[in-house]
Amino acid sequence: MFKKKKHMDEGLLVCIYYGPNGERLIRRGSKIAKMFDCPLYILTVDAKPFDELDADKSMYITKWKKLAKEVEADGFILKDNEQRPVYKVIAETAREKRATQIIMGQTVQSRWEQITKESIVNLLLKEIPFVDLHIISVGRYIKDPDCNYEKGIRAYLMKEGENFRLVFKHTKEIAYEGIFFKEFGTDFNNGIFKLIKDGETLQVQVIEDIVTELTDVDMEPNENNED
Template sequence: MDKNFIRITPEEALRKFEEEQRGSLKIYIGYAPGVGKTYAMLNDANSRLKNGEEIVIGYLESHQRKETENQIGKLEIVPRKSVEYNNVVMEEMDTDAIMERKPNTVLIDELAHTNVPGCKNKKRYEDVEEILRQGINVVSTLNIQHLESLNDVIRQITGVTVRETIPDKMVEDADEIVVIDISPAALQNRLKGGYVYENENIARALKNFFRLGNLNALREIALRQTAEEVDEELEEYRKKHGIKEHWHVIERVMVCISPSPTSKKLIRRGARIAKRFKCEWIVVNVNSTRIFAPKMTEKDSVTLEGHFKLARQLGAEVVNMTGKSISRELAQFATQRYITQIIIGHSTRTKIQTLLRGSTVTRLLKLTRDIEVHVIPNDLE
């Protein structure tokens, strides 16, 4: 038997087969209604149709926007099905008809939609999952406020409780994410021009969900969320291809502290830099196990805990580690967490301590050549 042959269970084989046969999912994401997600999806679909791809519309919600309807062009539309609920006949996407038609790609608008009771699936994203399992590619649209994990945040910002949500995993597992972004001022102009809602709804929308502050906050959330997805994909790519070099894509700040009182200055500096870049930042302490390292006193422990409390109050993640070499532990942690900027204070070691143990700053600079290091004077506020 071939030594390189690896036996897998029937369940694993089936799962692998299903993954290989599964269609791809592309999602157009926006931060609010009216940014142009459906328009962009249709525009791209028509280009692909002209290039010979078999692509159809499974469900489209134009909201009677003429500019959106004009983008349908020559795209085939799969007829909807009628569903009766409480003596009212309503139209929903015909999932079975799409799977029977079996196109290469299907456009399905409004991924977070809740189906009328009586449909096979409760949510449209469940219909999409079923279609993907049939090997059909899906292109869909989504507003960022429909992500389940952001539900509380969106309510705090807008005062609106979003009822229709989808699991974050749906977006995390998507093969491609496209962010449709326009400035909040431009979106408000679109709203005032009647391109988003009917005239009688415009004034109310501008006073509520479409307030400039709301739109700015939602836009930032959408861009950050997408950046995180891209960052995770990049990390997977680097691991897959064995790339060890650090690529500066998203800023991440690491503040190196100790029980020294001057560490508070470093934490505050880290908070200011993180705020400037609006990025993740981590405060790290390493307890050295070297024989010549000074032992932690009760006073040191109290001081260090005070530093941790300040860091958390300012929004940092706090990490307390133990290791033989402080510089090596810091460098390894920085590499693992893709740190782009390190903040550390000048060494407070005596000449004898430096002779016996070396300089943490000097060693860290040698170990982190691809990371920007800020060495802060101890007397600098």
């Protein structure tokens, strides 16, 4: 039994997509919902039926459902086998749940914009103009238990032959924009560069200003060892 919310004139809808940011968005949404003392709903959309989802996607959904109960969300909504545009589904759900605020991550927005070929923010504002939209950017931190990195700063990757060079000034030659986390105790630009590629967040290794490959480096602690 969930605690009865006082402010039913407000409602929060968190839109998540597969990847590590889903949990962060749910927790962020939970904090905001508690501040407003209003209902919290969590939504994810997939074009495939649930029973056709691969193991990774099924794992995410199971994890999100568990977290939804943990934060006392008022509902976890999976819209599977959905052929309509994602923004239409979000707008419909927002109306049904009387949501006044919508939260989505930068990677979620980027992933769905690849499908719609248009800004999902603009499309949603046309559908539901009186709802507040919150786009949560890539965080300026890395969950590293050893705290070996300085606070992240805005940086860019520029293509250089078969590699990428880390730079701190935006030019038209820039291939990727992101956040650079420099290792403590080094005079060179060694560390981690956090970027969005094909709608997914990647953390790639930087060695003396150079990134040789856009391969994700796992910097997060093993969740199975947190208990």
